[in-house]
Amino acid sequence: MPVSQDVLIPLWLTLKVAGWATLFATVSGVAVAFVIARTRVPGRDYLDAVMTLPMVLPPTVLGYYLLVLIGRRSAFGGWLHDTFGITLVFTWQGAVLAAAIVAFPLVYKSAVAALEGVDAQFEQAARVLGKSEWSVFLRVTLPLAWRGILAGGMLGFARALGEFGATLMVAGNLPGRTQTLSIAIYDAVEAGRNDMANFLVIVTSLVCVTILVASGKLLKPRYVR
Amino acid sequence: MRIEIDIQKTFRSRAREFTLDVQFSCHDDVSVVFGASGSGKSATLRAIAGLERPDVGRIVVDGQVLFDSRKGVNLPARRRAVGYVFQDYALFPHLTVEENVAFPVNRWWQRRPSREVARRVVDLLELFEIGALAHSYPWQISGGQRQRAALARALIRKPSILLLDEPFAALDPLLRIRMRQELLNTQWLFKVPMIVITHDPQDVAALAERLFILRAGRVGKTVDLKGAPYRDAAGNPVRGAVRKLLMEASGEMNGADRVEELNGSG
Numbered sequence: 001m002p003v004s005q006d007v008l009i010p011l012w013l014t015l016k017v018a019g020w021a022t023l024f025a026t027v028s029g030v031a032v033a034f035v036i037a038r039t040r041v042p043g044r045d046y047l048d049a050v051m052t053l054p055m056v057l058p059p060t061v062l063g064y065y066l067l068v069l070i071g072r073r074s075a076f077g078g079w080l081h082d083t084f085g086i087t088l089v090f091t092w093q094g095a096v097l098a099a100a101i102v103a104f105p106l107v108y109k110s111a112v113a114a115l116e117g118v119d120a121q122f123e124q125a126a127r128v129l130g131k132s133e134w135s136v137f138l139r140v141t142l143p144l145a146w147r148g149i150l151a152g153g154m155l156g157f158a159r160a161l162g163e164f165g166a167t168l169m170v171a172g173n174l175p176g177r178t179q180t181l182s183i184a185i186y187d188a189v190e191a192g193r194n195d196m197a198n199f200l201v202i203v204t205s206l207v208c209v210t211i212l213v214a215s216g217k218l219l220k221p222r223y224v225r
Numbered sequence: 226m227r228i229e230i231d232i233q234k235t236f237r238s239r240a241r242e243f244t245l246d247v248q249f250s251c252h253d254d255v256s257v258v259f260g261a262s263g264s265g266k267s268a269t270l271r272a273i274a275g276l277e278r279p280d281v282g283r284i285v286v287d288g289q290v291l292f293d294s295r296k297g298v299n300l301p302a303r304r305r306a307v308g309y310v311f312q313d314y315a316l317f318p319h320l321t322v323e324e325n326v327a328f329p330v331n332r333w334w335q336r337r338p339s340r341e342v343a344r345r346v347v348d349l350l351e352l353f354e355i356g357a358l359a360h361s362y363p364w365q366i367s368g369g370q371r372q373r374a375a376l377a378r379a380l381i382r383k384p385s386i387l388l389l390d391e392p393f394a395a396l397d398p399l400l401r402i403r404m405r406q407e408l409l410n411t412q413w414l415f416k417v418p419m420i421v422i423t424h425d426p427q428d429v430a431a432l433a434e435r436l437f438i439l440r441a442g443r444v445g446k447t448v449d450l451k452g453a454p455y456r457d458a459a460g461n462p463v464r465g466a467v468r469k470l471l472m473e474a475s476g477e478m479n480g481a482d483r484v485e486e487l488n489g490s491g
Contacts, residue, residue: 124276125315126328127302130382135333143319 006196009176010184011203017092017167017180018160021099022107025160026153028100029107034137037115048112055105059165062101066170070094088170095171095178099163103156110152114145147218154215158208226418227252228386232272232282232292245269245279245442251420253434253451254412258422259471260439266422269439270388273420274309275302287385308379308387308417313395314371316363316378322370323359326350326377349377352414368396369404376408380415387412389421393428405431430467438474446474 032051035041054062070077070088080086088094118141126136142149164182171178173187181204188197229250236243245265260266271277273284275291278299284292286307291300316325320336327338327346338346350356353373358366363374372392379387392408393401409432412419421432429436429450438446450456454466 119315121311121313121315122317124302125309125311125317128274128276128305128307128309129329129378130303130306131329132303132333138333139328139331139336140317144317 006184007199007203010179010181010200013092013176013178014161014180014182017095017099018103018157018163020096021103021160021163022153022157024096024100025103025107025156026149029104029152029156030111030149033108033111033115034141037112038141051108052105054101055109059102059163059167060169063098063166063169066094066098066101066166070097070170090170090172090174090178092171092178095163095167095180098166098170099160102163102166103160106159107149107152107156110155111145111149114148114152115141117148118144151215151218154211154218158211158215161207161211162204226287226385227285228256228273228287228418228420229283229285230269230273232269232279232284234268234272234277234279234282236268243442245272247439247442247444249437249444249447251435251437253418255409255419255421255432256435256437257429257433258420258437258439259424259426259429259433259474260422261424264439265442266424266439267390270309270390270420270422273305273386274307274388275300275305276309289385306382306385308382308384310372310375310379310387310389310392312391314363314375316371316374318363321360321362322355322366322374323347323350325363325374326381328378329382345381349381353377369400372396372404373407376411380411380417383415384417387415387417387419389419391423391425392421393423393425401425401427402431408432426468426471429471430462430464433467436470438471 032047036044036048036051041047067089068074070080072078072081072087072089077088080088086093088097122140122144123136126140131139162182163180164186167178167180168183173179173183175184175187179187181200185197185200185204188194188200227250231248232245233247234245236245243263243265245268247265247269258266258269268277272279273286273291279292279294281294282292283290283294286305290296290298291305292298316322317328320328323338323346324336326349327342330342330345331338347356347359350359353376355366355370355373355377358370358374363371366374372395389408393404396404405428408419421428423429433450436446436448436450437444438448448455448470450462450467455463455470457463
C-alpha cells in the first residue's frame with residue numbers, strides 16, 4: 001500500500017483547498033441566496049441564472065474565465081500582484097478560488113430552498129417583537145434554515161474535493177503545491193502507477209460517501225408540526 | 226388610551242383589485258373587528274403592527290403617530306411597541322417556551338435569558354400556568370398552552386396595545402369558551418387595550434365592548450356594546466341581542482354563508 005507522502009500530501013492539500021473553498025462558497029452563497037429569497041431586486045431571474053451557471057458550464061470554461069480574470073497579464077490579476085504581491089495562478093489559493101466557484105451553486109441553491117422554506121410569519125413576529133433585521137436573520141431565519149444550508153455546504157465540500165478541470169487550468173499540476181487528489185489520480189493513471197491510482201480513488205470515494213450520508217441525515221425534517 | 230385609524234390601500238393582483246378604506250377610532254378595553262374572510266380585517270391589523278404599509282392615511286396609538294403618509298412617518302414594526310398574536314401563534318419552533326417568551330427582551334447574541342430577565346420570564350410563565358412547560362418546544366404543547374405562551378411573549382415588553390388575529394380559530398370549540406375568559410382576565414390584569422379580529426360571532430358576544438363590522442374593505446357599522454340591549458344590568462353580554470345584530474349586519478353583507486354560520490353557532 002502506497003500510504004506515504006505521495007498520498008498524505010495531496011490528501012491534506014485537497015482538504016485544505018476544499019475547506020477554504022466551502023467556507024467562501026457558503027458565506028457568499030447564503031448572502032446571495034438571502035437577496036434572492038427575501039428581496040425583490042430587479043433582474044432577479046437573471047441573477048439566479050448567473051449564480052447557477054457554474055453548475056452547468058464545463059469546468060474548463062470556468063477555468064478559462066478565471067485565467068482571463070486573474071492571470072498576471074490581466075487587469076485585475078496584474079493589480080492584485082502589483083498592489084498586494086498576490087499571485088493566484090499556479091498557487092493553492094488559485095485552486096481555492098476555482099473550487100469555490102464550482103461549489104458555489106450547490107450551496108447557493110440549497111440556501112435559497114432553505115430560506116424560502118422559512119415561514120415569513122416567524123420573521124414578522126420577530127420584527128413586531130422589536131428585533132432589528134440583523135437580529136431577525138441571526139436569531140430566526142438562520143436557525144430555521146441552517147440544516148438546509150449545512151447540507152448544501154457539505155454537498156459543496158464534496159464537489160470541491162473532486163474539482164478537477166477548473167483547478168487544473170488555474171492552479172496546474174505541481175506535486176506538493178497544487179496537486180490535489182483528483183489531479184494526482186489523473187497523474188498516476190497517466191504515468192501507469194495503477195496501485196497509486198486505485199488507492200487514491202478509494203480514499204476519494206469513501207470521503208464523498210461519508211459526506212453524502214451525513215448531509216442526507218441533516219436534510220431530514222426536525223420540527224414536527 | 227385612544228386608537229385612531231384612517232388608512233387606504235389598494236391591493237392588486239392579476240385576478241382582482243381590492244381596496245381597503247378603513248376609518249375608526251376607539252378607546253375601549255376590547256374592540257372587535259368582525260368580518261368575513263377577505264373583508265380586509267387582517268390587512269387592517271397588519272397595518273397597525275407595521276407589517277403592511279398603507280398607501281395613504283394615519284395611524285395613531287395613545288398619542289404616538291405610528292404612520293402618517295402626509296408627514297412621511299412610518300415607524301418600522303420593531304419600534305411600534307405593539308403586541309401581536311398571530312392566528313396560529315407563530316411561536317418559534319426552534320426555541321423552547323421559555324426562550325420564546327424571553328425572545329423579545331434578549332439581545333441578539335443571547336439565546337437563553339440573562340438572570341434578571343429569567344426572573345420576569347418565570348413569573349410570566351407561572352401567571353399563564355405554563356411554568357412546567359418552560360423547556361418544552363411549541364410542537365410538544367397543546368393549542369391552549371400555545372396561545373398562553375404567545376400571549377406571554379407578546380406582553381413581556383408591555384405593549385401599548387395588543388392585536389389578536391383570530392385568536393381562537395386554531396382551538397377546538399370547548400377550549401374556545403375557556404380561552405375567551407382567560408383573555409378577558411389577561412386584559413384586566415395587564416390593563417392593555419386589545420383589538421381582536423374575528424369572523425366568529427361568539428367572540429363578539431363574549432369579548433366586544435365596541436364592534437366594527439367590516440365589509441369589502443370598509444367599516445360598514447360601528448356598535449357600542451357596553452350597554453343595553455347588548456349587556457344586562459350585571460354587565461354580562463346578552464347573546465341573543467348580539468346575534469340579532471350580527472344577523473342583520475350579515476344580511477346587509479348579502480352573504481348567505483354568514484347567516485348560515487350564525488344560525489349554526491349554537
